[in-house]
Amino acid sequence: MTADSANEFTKRSFLTLEQAIRNDLAEGRLAVDRRLPSERELAERYRTTRITLREALSHLEMDGLIYRENRRGWFVSDRRLVYNPLWRTDFQRMTREQNRQASTELIEAVSAVAPDDICALLEQPSGTEFWRIRRRRRVDDRLVVFVEHHLSKAVFADILEQDLTGSLTNLYREKYALEYGDVSFEINPVALTGMSATELHCSDGTFGLQIVRVNRDQTGRILDCDVEYWRHDAVSIRIDTRDSIP
Amino acid sequence: MTADSANEFTKRSFLTLEQAIRNDLAEGRLAVDRRLPSERELAERYRTTRITLREALSHLEMDGLIYRENRRGWFVSDRRLVYNPLWRTDFQRMTREQNRQASTELIEAVSAVAPDDICALLEQPSGTEFWRIRRRRRVDDRLVVFVEHHLSKAVFADILEQDLTGSLTNLYREKYALEYGDVSFEINPVALTGMSATELHCSDGTFGLQIVRVNRDQTGRILDCDVEYWRHDAVSIRIDTRDSIP
DNA sequence: TCACCTCTTTGGTATAGACCAGATGCGAGG
DNA sequence: CCTCGCATCTGGTCTATACCAAAGAGGTGA
Incomplete structure (x- = not known):
């Protein structure tokens, strides 16, 4: 100055x-x-x-x-990343279309009992085990989102052998011949705490945006559930019913 | 121990x-x-x-x-109000369905030049005048959202003569024979400042959720644009593609 | 009855220090 | 070359106090 x-x-x-x-x-x-x-x-x-x-x-x-x-x-802060949770385009492509550069880090991929609310969303009894994949993503080198995926162990039996730093969407299509169908999601402003704060390198209690999404295939079968925690200043949600919702 | x-x-x-x-x-x-x-x-x-x-x-x-x-x-804080911006059900009904009680206050209804970004969203040249209706809403007596509507003066010539504390959705249908068609919206975490903070009785800089929505009729003509500022802890956005999007 | 003023209470902003704990860079030792 | 530990950065938390400004309560006078 x-x-x-x-x-x-x-x-x-x-x-x-x-x-x-x-x-x-x-x-x-x-x-x-x-x-x-x-x-x-x-x-x-x-x-x-x-x-x-x-x-x-x-x-x-x-x-x-x-x-x-x-x-x-x-x-x-840089400009916000425009994000449509109804689209399952992979992250790399989405960022590239906005002239941004993205990267994904795998934090863990294990079998674990999902919390009760997640089990309920996935329409399984409490205590059910799922694959739990935790990742974090950067846009232009800044950590912007922490994601926790919960996948059916039956449907994705050998998912741990796959490359989990890339697009799960593409993996579903290419390795499991699954296409996405309906989606539902929930957006909540929350405080980032615990693992989401730690992994995003922000202090406990920082404001963030939580997006919980349940994905189904074309037959209506539930495939997985993503819980995303975004840095609040890094994202802008945008939805238009004129866009086809694949 | x-x-x-x-x-x-x-x-x-x-x-x-x-x-x-x-x-x-x-x-x-x-x-x-x-x-x-x-x-x-x-x-x-x-x-x-x-x-x-x-x-x-x-x-x-x-x-x-x-x-x-x-x-x-x-x-x-009370529990969050579940809100689907794709639905244009009126606020009263939405809250009633969640066993909450709502009220709306009209702050002002005037003709005014809309800001450039709003004009662009409404696909009109900068400097265009619109009806500007400002309202605020309570849920169970708590102020939760400040809304600014920008309406086409041509389409809604005599709107100021109507009761503007009720549902605009119903007004459109009953007085103007208009049904909603496509919608697009944008959700941004922002700080509430100026009028949105004042009207919501919160201090300048409080964290909030901004939702900007553009509504069209069945023919694709743009009807209006709503800018909503929500208290962040009072709302949960929920969308499901299995629900019909009218 | 109602508008107006005043006093009290509330949060909002500010001062001037202090120590803690994680992140990081650097140098010593292997 | 690499690793480990320490010194030094950073933000994170804390004590103790003060004044300001808006909100609300309550009284006063037309």
Whole structure:
């Protein structure tokens, strides 16, 4: 930040601090390589305390302008990824169509008893075991979503032998000759906690968007259930009934 | 409990302030007709400072357990309203089907130039005037959503003479013989600011869910555009392709 | 009855420190 | 070359206190 902009900021009210940071961000004075200076440094520059500064940063975070990675620092948010949960196009293709670059990491793939609510969604008795595949995805190198898939062990007997870092959609089609049919999903604003927070490198309690989706094949048989946890500033849900819903 | 873990217990109370409040909420010790004691009283009760206490309350707020009304206090959240933006059932009926009670307040109904992005969505040149209807809705007496409707002045010439506290869906059908056709919408997690925050009685910067919807009639003509701002803990979006999309 | 004013209570913002814990980079030792 | 451990960064949490501004209660006067 230049001496000028520091001088411009003379009033001490909270809103002006937030506005000052907003302006400096917009004009690219603050961030170097999308990364903001440390909180201590910012507090000094704006002649305020870390508590007050963090309050302002939290507001900008909620507004989707910046985000933080746990104990790593603050960063400037990129544009949102447009996402239609009714489409089962694979993630790579979806991001490519938006001129973004995506990657997927496999966290685990095991057999496990699903929680009761998931069993209910999958129309199986509580305590049923499913394949549990946990992955996380990046867009332009930023961690944006943590996904937990629950798959029928009967239908996908040998899924663990497949490459699970790619598209499950394609795997279903190519290895199991399954095409998607109906879908249902639920979107909830939630706090990211536990594993979703850890894997996304954000602190416990960060705001996120949870999307729970149940996928069926053409015969109406339930195939799997995905539970996605998105960084809230990284995604925009968009649905249009004029699009065919395959 | 072993001696080791007892030792650990005395060293660091693994029951954090947040968890303590969480327990008190769950067991009904804290909620007195859904309102929490003042921050000062809570801080005293939990032997901590207001800053720390507010941090904990913010976490619970993000998690959707409690919410605040600007300078009025903290309240315990009720269950979420299930909402399908593809359905144009009127609000009253939707809430009744979930055993909730709804009400709508008209804030203003005027002719006004719509912002550029809204004009673009409505496929009209920038600077076009529309009817602008602003309303807010309550569920079980809690303010949950602020809505801004932009309607074609040509199609709805005399809409200001109608009762605008009721269902616009019904008005379209009964007074204008219009049925809904295709819909498209966009969901974004945002910070509530300005009018949306003021009208919802929440402080500037509170986290919310924005839903922008464009409605068409059966011939594909654009009817209107709704911009909704929801309190994040009050709504759950649910969509199922097996439901008919009228 | 009702508009208006005032006083109290509430959350909202701010100061100035301090220590903790995870992330990271670097250097020493294998 | 690689690994391990330590020093030093970062944000995360905390104490203690103060004043401000809006909301709400209650009283006052037309």
